[in-house]
Amino acid sequence: MSSIPKMDNLEDAKKELKELKIKVEKADDVKARMILEKLDEDELKENAKQEMMAKAEKQESCQKEFNQDLEKVKDEIQKLSKHRQDILDKLRRCKAQLEAKRTEASKLKHKFKIYAQIPETEVQFLSLIREENGEGEDISHSVRGVFTISQRAAVLLLGGQALITFEEEKVAQKILKLPGCRVSCEDTTLNVKPKGLTLGTSVKFEVHVDVSRKELKLYNIPPAMPEDRMEDRLEISFSRPTRGGGEVESVDYDGKTGTGSITFLKPGVAWRLARKGVYKVNLESEVNVKVGPAYEYKLEKFQTSCGSSRRTVLLEGIDDVEDEEDLQDHLEIHFQKPNNSGGEIENIKYISKGKSLQAFFSEDKIDITN
Amino acid sequence: MYQKVTDVAVSPQKRYSVILEEQKDLQLFIKERQEMTQKFKQRTEKVTEGLRKDQIAFEEQITVFSKMPEKNFVFTGKTGKAEDVEEFEMKPHIRYPMEEGTALITFEEEDVATNILEKKRHKVDLGGECRIIVEAQPVHLLMPSLVEIDTDICPHRILVSNLPNMDTEMLLSKLEIHFSKSKHGGGEVESCDFLPDSGTVVIAFVMENIAEHLAVQEHHKIDFNKNKHTVRVTPFVNGKITNLKTRTSMCPRTVLLTGIPDVMDWETMQDMLEIHFQKNGNDGGEIEAFLYNPLGQQTLALFGSATPEPEEE
Numbered sequence: 237m238s239s240i241p242k243m244d245n246l247e248d249a250k251k252e253l254k255e256l257k258i259k260v261e262k263a264d265d266v267k268a269r270m271i272l273e274k275l276d277e278d279e280l281k282e283n284a285k286q287e288m289m290a291k292a293e294k295q296e297s298c299q300k301e302f303n304q305d306l307e308k309v310k311d312e313i314q315k316l317s318k319h320r321q322d323i324l325d326k327l328r329r330c331k332a333q334l335e336a337k338r339t340e341a342s343k344l345k346h347k348f349k350i351y352a353q354i355p356e357t358e359v360q361f362l363s364l365i366r367e368e369n370g371e372g373e374d375i376s377h378s379v380r381g382v383f384t385i386s387q388r389a390a391v392l393l394l395g396g397q398a399l400i401t402f403e404e405e406k407v408a409q410k411i412l413k414l415p416g417c418r419v420s421c422e423d424t425t426l427n428v429k430p431k432g433l434t435l436g437t438s439v440k441f442e443v444h445v446d447v448s449r450k451e452l453k454l455y456n457i458p459p460a461m462p463e464d465r466m467e468d469r470l471e472i473s474f475s476r477p478t479r480g481g482g483e484v485e486s487v488d489y490d491g492k493t494g495t496g497s498i499t500f501l502k503p504g505v506a507w508r509l510a511r512k513g514v515y516k517v518n519l520e521s522e523v524n525v526k527v528g529p530a531y532e533y534k535l536e537k538f539q540t541s542c543g544s545s546r547r548t549v550l551l552e553g554i555d556d557v558e559d560e561e562d563l564q565d566h567l568e569i570h571f572q573k574p575n576n577s578g579g580e581i582e583n584i585k586y587i588s589k590g591k592s593l594q595a596f597f598s599e600d601k602i603d604i605t606n
Numbered sequence: 607m608y609q610k611v612t613d614v615a616v617s618p619q620k621r622y623s624v625i626l627e628e629q630k631d632l633q634l635f636i637k638e639r640q641e642m643t644q645k646f647k648q649r650t651e652k653v654t655e656g657l658r659k660d661q662i663a664f665e666e667q668i669t670v671f672s673k674m675p676e677k678n679f680v681f682t683g684k685t686g687k688a689e690d691v692e693e694f695e696m697k698p699h700i701r702y703p704m705e706e707g708t709a710l711i712t713f714e715e716e717d718v719a720t721n722i723l724e725k726k727r728h729k730v731d732l733g734g735e736c737r738i739i740v741e742a743q744p745v746h747l748l749m750p751s752l753v754e755i756d757t758d759i760c761p762h763r764i765l766v767s768n769l770p771n772m773d774t775e776m777l778l779s780k781l782e783i784h785f786s787k788s789k790h791g792g793g794e795v796e797s798c799d800f801l802p803d804s805g806t807v808v809i810a811f812v813m814e815n816i817a818e819h820l821a822v823q824e825h826h827k828i829d830f831n832k833n834k835h836t837v838r839v840t841p842f843v844n845g846k847i848t849n850l851k852t853r854t855s856m857c858p859r860t861v862l863l864t865g866i867p868d869v870m871d872w873e874t875m876q877d878m879l880e881i882h883f884q885k886n887g888n889d890g891g892e893i894e895a896f897l898y899n900p901l902g903q904q905t906l907a908l909f910g911s912a913t914p915e916p917e918e919e
Binding site for chain 1 (some may be wrong): 621624628629632635636637644646649650653657660661665673674675676677678679680681682683684685686687688690692693694695696697698700701702703705710711712744745746747748749750751752753754755756757766772801803804843844845846847848850852853854855857858859862895896897904905906907908910911912
């Protein structure tokens with residue numbers, strides 16, 4: 237049994253050996269493959285590592301770039317906000333400029349709008365008007381005022397200055413050509429400078445105002461009833477002599493504006509009532525109605541001119557070496573003499589230092605024929 | 607080691623997106639600013655343009671105002687306080703239709719007028735048994751207190767000043783002939799009028815813009831009967847009242863007498879009344895002007911400045 241098993245064993249062993257050999261071979265193969273694989277892996281690992289390093293580097297540079305970009309952008313923001321500030325500043329400057337120009341413009345506009353504040357002027361009855369060249373119109377129906385309004389030509393005379401009006405224009409013109417004049421006084425001589433005068437622009441116009449003697453204007457009439465009934469009530473109220481009224485010729489009433497007018501038969505009533513300003517009217521109840529004169533106006537003979545002063549000369553730089561009166565006399569004596577280039581004097585005014593005066597000019601009526 | 611790698615990997619990504627976001631915003635900003643700048647520029651241009659136009663217009667008007675007919679003024683010795691800045695003065699000339707059966711008296715003294723008004727009713731002896739009672743009343747008149755006028759330059763008319771001394775009729779013809787010729791820059795003349803007030807002539811043209819050109823040239827040499835004379839042409843300025851305010855003033859020295867009956871002839875009544883109010887015993891005083899208008903009559907009275915200028919006719 238033993239040999240057979242031995243045989244068997246051998247056989248088996250052989251077989252086994254063979255198998256083992258194969259196994260070994262296989263294992264070797266595997267081992268070799270694995271070694272290769274390992275090498276491969278090593279390489280891959282190395283590659284990966286390098287790749288990673290490169291990436292990290294790149295990352296870093298990117299970071300740098302970003303930082304740079306960020307700086308740049310920040311810079312740009314700063315620049316932009318500065319630019320914006322500049323623009324805002326410019327806008328502000330422009331606005332200020334605009335404002336200045338606007339005030340200048342309105343000032344200039346003012347020059348072309350005449351705003352004549354008229355001083356209280358005393359009037360009185362002067363005379364009878366004999367002939368009113370038959371215009372055919374009823375001249376008794378209104379008080380017609382013609383008001384000639386003119387801008388006063390005036391120069392503010394300052395201390396140490398004098399104004400001289402010569403009788404002849406050519407004398408004044410000759411004096412104006414002198415650079416200076418030496419005027420002798422009691423015990424000294426004065427140096428005075430002659431100067432020409434400009435008076436600027438002036439306007440002159442007439443305002444014609446026609447005040448009706450029969451018509452009275454009514455204002456602020458409360459709308460108490462229909463228009464026709466209202467007219468009746470107004471007529472009744474204004475016909476009462478005890479209230480200063482009189483016989484009414486016609487009534488006009490506008491319910492929308494609350495205004496109206498009464499025309500009286502006789503002249504004079506309307507003006508007397510207008511002076512009072514209010515009138516009691518019986519509507520549903522007694523109310524005060526505002527009354528006023530009825531008048532029309534128009535502008536006539538509107539003239540503008542620029543003033544010159546060919547016979548009047550301004551003297552400057554006069555030292556007050558003596559009192560006002562004496563000095564004025566000395567000036568007058570000096571400028572009267574033909575050998576001082578002077579001539580007959582029509583008017584002279586001198587004021588000493590520290591004082592000032594308005595000197596009024598009037599239109600020169602003397603016709604200067606060339 | 608692993609943490610660091612992810613850090614490096616994640617945070618840049620975040621930052622990147624943040625930066626991208628910022629860049630987007632910035633781009634918007636930039637665009638906005640550019641638009642704003644553009645707008646500012648446009649507005650500035652517009653405003654400057656407007657200002658320039660205004661300036662030109664005003665300069666034109668200024669030159670126009672300096673180109674006005676000259677008026678010669680003289681100092682007449684009249685002076686006032688330095689604070690006296692009243693710019694305008696007024697000369698009133700009022701045509702006053704008298705009521706029937708009334709008289710007007712102007713006293714030399716204001717006090718006399720005041721006393722007469724205070725007493726109101728006055729008995730006037732007409733001689734014999736006859737006496738009448740008249741009532742004294744103040745006279746109030748409406749006068750302008752403020753006048754606002756807008757001015758503008760007439761496109762049709764010119765004002766000609768610095769004229770030679772000659773017959774007005776002849777002067778007007780010569781001017782019209784000269785200014786109707788195109789070689790003198792003129793055109794068809796619509797009207798040619800002499801203003802005696804200022805000694806100037808107004809010429810109106812049919813066409814517009816002739817006036818303007820003539821005024822720009824200002825000085826024109828014109829043939830007047832073989833004598834050459836240089837006249838001055840200036841723009842004609844129109845005025846229009848835009849506002850008028852009035853005040854009612856009482857005449858301080860004038861008294862109105864009412865209720866005078868028609869009992870004797872005009873002359874006698876006028877004398878009787880004047881004599882009565884002249885007498886100191888009747889509270890009267892020196893009379894400067896007196897006028898009686900009887901019943902049934904129409905009389906016009908003239909009211910004017912208390913101090914009439916000597917040169918006034």
